[in-house]
Amino acid sequence: MNFFDKLSQAIAQNQSLLFVGLDPNPEMMPARYTSSDIISSLWDWLQFIIAETAEQVCVYKPTLGFYQALGIPGLELLQKTLASIPAHIPVILDAKHSDLNTSTIFARTVFSKWNVDAITLSPYAGQDNVAPFLVYPGKAVFVLCCTSNSAAEPLQQFPTTETPFYLQVVKESKNWGTPEQLGLEVGTTKPDIFARIRADAPERIIMARSIWAEGGNLNQVLAAGLNTNGEGLLIPVPQDMLSSTELSQEVQSLNAQINQAKTEIIQDISSCSLWLPDVCFLDQHPQQDLILQLYDIGCIIFGNYVQASGATFPYYVDLRKIISNPQVFNQVIIAYEEILVNLNFDRLAGIPYGSLPTATGLSLRLQCPMIFPRKEVKAHGTRRVIEGDFHPGETVAVVDDILISGKSVMEGAEKLKSAGLNVNDIVVFIDHEHGVKDRLRENGYQGHAVLTISEITQTLYQAGRINDEQFSALKEVQSPSD
Ligand SMILES: O=c1ccn([C@@H]2O[C@H](COP(=O)(O)O)[C@@H](O)[C@H]2O)c(=O)[nH]1
Secondary structure (H helix, E strand, O other), X not given: OOHHHHHHHHHHHHOOOEEEEOOOOOOOOOHHHOOOOHHHHHHHHHHHHHHHHOOOOOEEEOEHHHHHOOHHHHXXXXXXXXXXXXXXXXXXXXXXXXXXXXXXXXXXXHHHHOOOOEEEEOOOOOHHHHHHHHOOOOOEEEEEEEOOOHHHHHHHOOEOOOOEHHHHHHHXXXXXXXXOOEEEEEEOOOHHHHHHHHHHOOOOOEEEEOOOHHHOOHHHHHHHHOOOOOOOEEEEOOHHHHHOOOHHHHHHXXXXXXXXXXXXXXXXXXXXXXXXXXXXXXXXXOOHHHHHHHHHOOOEEEEEEEOOOOOEEEEEEOHHHHHHOHHHHHHHHHHHHHHHOOOOOOEEEEOOOOOHHHHHHXXXXXXXXXXXXXXXXXXXOOOOOEXXXXXXXXXXXXXXXXXXXXXXXHHHHHHHHHOOOEEEEEEEEEEOOOOHHHHHHHOOOEEEEEEEHHHHHHHHHHOXXXXXXXXXXXXXXXXXXX
């Protein structure tokens, strides 16, 4: 189960937005656990915290630094701690990882070996540091946007309080992963900071930190940080509470307080404006994450775009952008692969230029040789029509990005056939529908598509990414009234 679903289920099951830090910090350990063996004392304390809160919280958040500080026994303690967390509660490893050189190997360790559900990352190295973590399906990252540390203000509030850097982090990081993959870590006591981040990122999960300093102002933080569904905000159990012998009762009463405030906030919201939900799908598309991410990185754009045929559509799909987003690119390749593994072919062919990177990725993934028909034949050099090696009589599966009229892909296929190759199957990412697959069939090709434009439209609308006007414009293209 992916992080987002696991989190939603834990929130629903325990009726809680609370998360608890599992930090073996000897300085915070209650005196009653003191013994000659610090590791076993810390372990007893952590066990107590888990046992007392397993039915009261929706996330456990071990902080890697505290375990590392204890050396090898500390890392062993982390393993034991992770193993003792109930399976239905997601784990966010608080690592604030920021080193580009180690991100790939570290992502493998935390997600494949330690099997945590999510990790906190520092944004300073940009998307390159985040992408290696997002190639793990179902895992998530939380990007640190803001800390409550006053010494960070000259950076976080730079250049002005109107356009602070922390909001730039929010804006930028939204392009790095879907709302289901990428949340925001926000440490502050100031409700207005939550309000500004929530306004810029209505769809993201915010993990609140440091809200209890200066006495805390729970109701204001909830009002500013919850989304319009009264969700999307994770609240920390205060550190002091973790020393209490009455931990379970205290967390329970805090939880009741949050749920009460949440109910009142939802009532207030619903009496004001209506905001369409983006997560509560009754009929969730299996490629929902990918559709939203493609939209978020600008592969699906709205406006009036003239097509090669001369027709104007209210949208344009620019799949070429995926090459700059390795994690999206990887998901796209996997989606094509699911279709291609059921087909018979000797070689893959991409149609220049849009689908060449995809065909290359698939060739490497499927270990299948690739060729491509040139768009234009050069008047010098080899003057080849088809690049790459092949033998006449072989069968080629053709890969393209989107089918509108089918003209581009069929022209490419015809060039391959002129060289003695067989082309039966054409696999694209998006089918614009309007009978284009029938047109392929009439010309002797079997068309396959990962997604149809109707599925994309429906998912974007349900997620609140497109408004009524855009939805109607897309619907109009799918079934014109005249
Ligand atoms: O939204 C769009 C529309 C078209 N393309 C490019 O055009 C061809 C498909 O058009 P046909 O009419 O089927 O030839 C496709 O190869 C794309 O490169 C696009 O990218 N986005």
